Amino acid sequence: MSFMDQPRAGNAFAREVIDGLRDWLATDGAVWLHLFKTLLAAFIAMGLAMRFELSQPRIAMTTTFVLMQPFSGMVLAKSVYRFAGTALGMLAALVLGALFVQQAELYALGLTVWVAACTALAVRHRQFRWYGFVLAGYTAALIGVPVVTAPDQLLLATLTRGAEVMIGILCSSVVSALVLPRHASATLMTTLAQREASFNAFAASVLRGGLERRARERRYASLVDEIVSFESTRRVAAYENPALRRQRTLLAQLNNAFMDACARLHTLDQAIKRLRATDGHAGLAVSLNELADLLDSSRCDEHALKRFGMALSERLAEPSHIDVTTCVELLCRFTSDIARLMRMRASIASGEQQRSSRDDRAGPRYAATTHRYVVAATFVRSGIVIAAVAWFWIATAWPSGGLAVIAATLACALSSAQARPAKFVTQMAAGAAFATMLGYLYLCHVYPAIDGFPLLCAALAPPLAAGAFVAARPATAGYGVGFCVFFCLLAAPDNVIVYDPGLLLNNGIAIVVSMLVAAIACAVIVPPHTPWLVGKTLAALRAQAALACEGRLPELNERFHSGTHDLMSQLLGLLAPRSREHRRALAWMLVTLEVGQAMIDLRMLRAALNMDAAPAPLRSAWSSSIAQLLHDIAMLFRAPSTVTLRRAISAVVSSIFATEALLERLHAPHEARDVRRMLACLHFIRSALVDPNAPFGMHR
Structure with missing residues (x-):
């Protein structure tokens, strides 16, 4: 190599190193960065809570593990709703404690109704609002259950728990936003x-x-996930980037x-x-x-x-x-x-950006919907689990029963967004069992040998990092969440550590048993993937075509598409890929999009059409045929059957004849063009209804 070639070789090597470093940061490096920031936020929160001499720094530590996300906007969004949910949960704990002073049975009933209602609302209002409702539910249990028989301590416990949670929120937000932020x-x-x-x-x-055909269907299904994922990312990005917040309508x-x-x-x-x-x-x-x-x-x-x-x-x-x-x-x-x-x-x-603040506030909204039967099933399932565990606690005077109620509340709340809640809660139970065993070792052998806060952080880092790593994987998230949350609740150090291994084991057994009860209930009491419940969601999906026929025209196109894709996203999470039910749901989504879009186009063309040149009897007959078509198509998708299908086909044919007669009497080029477009919409609707591959045949 010549002297002149040496700098070039060095530059090429440097570029290769930089490119390799960028690739590592975009893949494995991002995971390690997330783990580092999570541990940093947890240890800062624990240290601040200890410095302020709060009674349970473990609560602040637990908050960071539940809150931390890879992107800064996710943490900020969850922090906003966590703050609101925590405040609402604190208020609920105070109200329930004031209403049912030293009345454990009535308090348990009120708490059951409150937590079940919050969990059901979390399912109804998904994405980050889900987190606010979940926090409102289990914060009330976390505060009120330990002091249900000591009402004089309720206010102090409420303020203390609130302070610990807020420290966790603050530490998570600051670390995520300032320490090597990812946007x-x-x-x-x-x-x-x-x-x-x-x-x-x-x-x-x-x-x-x-x-x-199958390849096209799989690609259409993946487009649904892309649409829902983009909507979630768009909302997250608005929290961290003011420019995108101003562009949210665009x-x-x-x-x-x-x-x-x-x-x-x-x-x-x-x-x-x-x-x-x-x-x-x-x-x-x-x-x-x-x-x-x-x-x-x-x-x-x-x-x-x-x-x-x-x-x-x-x-x-x-x-x-x-x-x-x-x-x-x-x-x-x-x-x-x-x-x-x-x-x-x-x-x-x-x-x-938008030209005015009014335009910025206006614009289409993503219509996220959940069927009312799904919400009701979540309410009933959560209520039964919490009531059963609370009844056993009160009836047996179980010393660790209060923690069992808290664990049942956490299990119902955190699993409410899962398509397979029984599997998720079972994973949480396994993680909690391992946390109990490891916590026993730390309490008996590690904590007595530690002197100083830095050494404490070094000792806690390996197991907590492993738990956070497992929680970051969707397939094993339950194990990681269960381990991190319950290791902190059971065995994380407080300002004054109580060296009582028997209490730790009893509390651990209570947590595992209560979560196993929750897992059994989630598997037996109307689980989300029950065919009857899936059928209700599928009916709501079909009803989107009825919305296209009957909804108000302003922003109807946006409401129709967002509602259809959101419901299909829920179905894709509930049904096994490539199963018969999965293909059936996908077929209904596609035909709903076909016919619904055509009906919206038809209605918009109809609203813009000027028919003054046509005779009044012809206009009346045409309008009547279109109105009958809208009614029959809506009835077909609400209650698909041979009868409603025949009526819909007959209504389409009648509308085609009436539109052709109208076209013959119109001479203005632009009016004739619009009527031809309407005729194309009608012909396509008829073709979709008589298509042998359409899912209408499943109901014949």
Whole structure:
């Protein structure tokens, strides 16, 4: 190697080292960073609580393990709701203690109703609001149960527990925001670009017909997860980035536009599939391939898509076979949706914001819904578990029964968001059992040999880091959560350590037994994956098509798509992948999107249509046929059967005849174009209803 080549080799080696370090930080390094920050926040919280001479620093320590998340925005969001939930739980503990002074039976009944109601509301209001309701429930138990027979200590216990929890919140937020922070907002923009490229490639494959049916269905199912995940990340990013907070309406509109494009792509896919057997497909294949090539190329931008859409619009104005007209109309709308997506992403990337504070507050909202029967089942299940454990505690005067009630409350609360709560609680029980055994070793052998706070932190770091690592894995999260939470509650040091191994073992046994009772109840008492309960969620999914027929038109498109995708996301979590029930739910989602989107397009065209030139009897007959169609389609999706299917098909056919008669009497070009679009919507709805692969046949 020459003298001149040595610096070049050194620069190349340095670049390789830097690239390798970046890759490590993005993968394994991110995990180690999360563990380091979690332990740092926990030890700072424990140290501050000890310095302030609070009675149970372990509560502050436990708070950090429950609160810490990989991204700063997640911690800040959870901190806001944890603060509100803790304050509400403190108030509930004071009210229950004041109403039922030294009346353990009535106190247990009131606490059961309160915790069950909070858990049910947590299921109803998901994402980070779930956390606020969960905290409101088990904070009341954590404060009130230990002093149920000592009301004179209730106020002091409430203030002390509140201070310990707030210290944990503060430490988690400060460490997450200041110590090597990771921002979801940075991930958000990268995710947007990747999602757009992936969707364009998928759309090109669909347009060329290069994917089999099962592959397309799996991809549509993954799009549901992407939509729900983006909505969650968008809300998290708003807490950590003021610029994105000012752009929240644009981001919400972008996600709604993506939902529109996904639904339109499937609708177009179905129309192309039904057209392939006809002669009209040969003439349309050129346009399909042209758009597919455009989506695959680097020259795909908003202007190129608009030019392509204008050429298609001119073709739509020409009389043609109804099947071809339907496909051209759907292709025009899909092209417009893709161009809209690109325009909005460019606006967000350039930092564009709303023009006024009113516009910033307005805009579409993501409609997260949970069926009322799911909420009721959660209330009943949680109430039975807590009431059973509390009754056993009171009836037997079990010394560790109060901690068993607290553990049952924690189990019901933390598992309420799980699709398989029995499995999650069983994992928590196993983690708690291991925490009890390890806590015994620490209490008997480790703590007596420790002198000083730094050595205490060094001794606690290995087991807590291992627990946090296990909790970060979705498949083993229950083990890690159970270990970290109950190791802190059972064996974490206080200002004055009580060296009583017998008490620790009794408390550990109480916790494990109560969580096993909760696991059995979750497996027996209307678990979330019960076919009857899944059927209710599926019925709510189908009812979204009825919403498309009957809902108010302002923001109807956003409410329809977000509600449909949110309900489908719940079903995907409940059903085993590639099972018969999974495919059935996916089929219902796709047909709901097909027909619901077509009904919304039909209603919007109808609202904008001026029919003054048409005779009054013809207008009246046409309006009556459309109204009957809206009613029959809504009834079909609410109660699918052979009878309602036939009525819906008959109503579509009648509307097609009435619309064709109306088209003959309209001479203005723009009015005739809108009526042709309505005719294309009606024809597509009829094709979807008579499709042999549609799920309506499952109810015949």
